[in-house]
Amino acid sequence: MGLALGAVIIASLFIYKPVFLGVIAVAVMVGVWELCSRLAERKQIQVPMVPLAVGGAAIVVAGYLRGAAGAWVALGLTVLVVLLWRMAISPETYLRDATASVFAAFYVPFLATFVALMLAADDGAWRVLTFLVLVVLSDTGAYAVGWRLGRRKLAPRISPGKTLEGLAGAISFAMVGGALCFAFLIEDGLWWQGLLMGLAVAICATLGDLGESMIKRDLGIKDMGTLLPGHGGIMDRLDSLLPTAPVAWLLYLAFTGAG
Structure with missing residues (x-):
């Protein structure tokens, strides 16, 4: 498994950069899904998974195309959409769920975006x-x-x-x-x-x-x-x-x- 992952990473890195950018985006979306699923299963924390996963991929792409400023803007918009999405569910535990959502947005997609920023260099x-x-x-x-x-x-x-x-x-x-x-x-x-x-x-x-x-x-x-x-x-x-x-x-x- 480790060798297979390494082969995919190296091939995408040196053949065509946008392919590796896609690898980062997919990893972010799967990582968000895993984290949100475990939070829901073990702590009954409702993090809006769909907007967070889509927004997470957008943060990575924005960082690659527009640099750190683009990543910050995409992060802010993603958090805003996630908080609004959660408002449509129920007011109970809203603050807890909103806090977990912001944490998830920073922890997975935003930190992963720095790999995209490295990739953007010549x-x-x-x-x-x-x-x-x-x-x-x-x-x-x-x-x-x-x-x-x-x-x-x-x-x-x-x-x-x-x-x-x-x-x-x-x-x-x-x-x-x-x-x-x-x-x-x-x-x-x-x-x-x-x-x-x-x-x-x-x-x-x-x-x-x-x-x-x-x-x-x-x-x-x-x-x-x-x-x-x-x-x-x-x-x-x-x-x-x-x-x-x-x-x-x-x-x-x-x-x-x-x-």
């Missing part, structure tokens, strides 16, 4: 590939080192399997990978910039994983979905990517410009 395919590679290296380093050497728990109440040794492995793998990627893949990139990018990615990816673990613990579930055999749902694959994307985009902007 060397966007290489920026996105480097970003994805570093997140994968972070996850791999955390698992490999944590499994072999992990002793001290990182956040036992949230994710008992994570260890401080695993975090060190994630940082080490991502920093080495970042230095290599910036030296050979990123236009005008410098190896030391890659070290900083790797450090930031490893920390943000770990926090993102912990964040979704906390959500799942609150909901009383193991996985957000079952769409990907052996991997859970789409949201279980996006947990590390979503909060890392805006940080990576900002560092690209600082190091190499908008492209």
